Amino acid sequence: MSPTDAALDRVTRVPGVRGALLVTGSDGLVVAEQLMDxxxxxxxxxxxxxxxxxxxxxxxxxxxxxxxFVHLRGDAGSVLAAPxxxxxxxxxxxxxxxxxxxxxxEMLEAAGRLD
Amino acid sequence: MSDDIRSLTDRLAAEPSSLAFLxxxxxLRRRGQLEAAYKVARGGASRYPxxxxxxxxxxxxxxxxxxxxxxxxxxxxxxxxxxxRVSALKGIAFLYFRAGDALAALDHLQRAAEVDPDDPSIAQxxxxxxxxxxxxxxxxxxxxxxxxxxxxxxxxxxxxxxxxDDVDGGEQGQLLVDGNGLRLAGALVLADGSDxxxxxxxxxxxxxxxxxxxxRLLGLGGWHSIALECPDGHIVLSSPTAxxxxxxxxxxxxxxxxxGLLAERAxxxxxxxxxxxx
Numbered sequence: 001m002s003p004t005d006a007a008l009d010r011v012t013r014v015p016g017v018r019g020a021l022l023v024t025g026s027d028g029l030v031v032a033e034q035l036m037d038x039x040x041x042x043x044x045x046x047x048x049x050x051x052x053x054x055x056x057x058x059x060x061x062x063x064x065x066x067x068x069f070v071h072l073r074g075d076a077g078s079v080l081a082a083p084x085x086x087x088x089x090x091x092x093x094x095x096x097x098x099x100x101x102x103x104x105x106e107m108l109e110a111a112g113r114l115d
Numbered sequence: 116m117s118d119d120i121r122s123l124t125d126r127l128a129a130e131p132s133s134l135a136f137l138x139x140x141x142x143l144r145r146r147g148q149l150e151a152a153y154k155v156a157r158g159g160a161s162r163y164p165x166x167x168x169x170x171x172x173x174x175x176x177x178x179x180x181x182x183x184x185x186x187x188x189x190x191x192x193x194x195x196x197x198x199x200r201v202s203a204l205k206g207i208a209f210l211y212f213r214a215g216d217a218l219a220a221l222d223h224l225q226r227a228a229e230v231d232p233d234d235p236s237i238a239q240x241x242x243x244x245x246x247x248x249x250x251x252x253x254x255x256x257x258x259x260x261x262x263x264x265x266x267x268x269x270x271x272x273x274x275x276x277x278x279x280d281d282v283d284g285g286e287q288g289q290l291l292v293d294g295n296g297l298r299l300a301g302a303l304v305l306a307d308g309s310d311x312x313x314x315x316x317x318x319x320x321x322x323x324x325x326x327x328x329x330x331r332l333l334g335l336g337g338w339h340s341i342a343l344e345c346p347d348g349h350i351v352l353s354s355p356t357a358x359x360x361x362x363x364x365x366x367x368x369x370x371x372x373x374x375g376l377l378a379e380r381a382x383x384x385x386x387x388x389x390x391x392x393x
Binding site: 026027028029038039040043044046047048050051053054055057058059061062063064065066067068069070071072073074075076077078079 | 165195196303305311314315319321328335337344345346347352
């Protein structure tokens, strides 16, 4: 199993995770994905990469370093993102009952191994 | 319809995914057909959200239409995709200058000059803005009402005040921003004493719309909050009203979940304050 597949695999094993993707941070293209039916991977990739980029610049303007983890909370679930080395972002789409704390730990660990 | 526009329209119709929209939109803009130009450019930007050229074109058209807030947002998008994009730096500098913030205009023009030192239009603009800075005297003190980068020149200044009196930390570390990236209340003063409020506010223009679009398209409903874990601090963004975004910043000694609770209190306070303002 490739490092990319291994990263996505450990994230999607967390209960409540509907899918995980590895996307490029600069242009929001999908590098790899493991998604349940109904999750629009291209939309998740483009929108999350764009949002993470915008938020990173906002954090920088606030005198802080770029985020290591981003949690966008919606009415019916969340989008989680962990920037990884090499202009990559590990993204997960999770349902409302997901264990976000566990997903966060797995994503940070997986993103760190993508170096 | 002129031949070149017909030809470009035919090309785009034959191949909708081509980049012919850039040339067609720019041609229409130069002919003054701004509504048609906007439709073409907007369609192209929607198809290619990662293409800085598309956002740049949208910004030029909106600027021609005197939609300065929209132009600011579109040029900001272009810069996010391509931070060295001279046309976007010049465009934002122009908007800041029109809004009376010569220092911010100067900052953007200097960045443009670093990228393209041979562009004579940048040198001319720099000279003019430097004169304005010299004439206007020292910059306003920290905490003064912010400039209005994206609003029309005659727009009313955004209200200021103490929205967060009852929130731990008060105004500092809370920043309430409207949909155009303008500060409504709160302040962000950095460790070196500089006031980062306006710069951060401008960066947040469009963040709420982008978050809403992301959650909607992914079937997650509306958005509630965005938590950012940075190596040197925690940031939570929330949306007290549909048109505003609230940023709460604390250092890492405060756990993220508590920053989230603090942000919820601050959002309630902001909502009450906005209602009082009417």
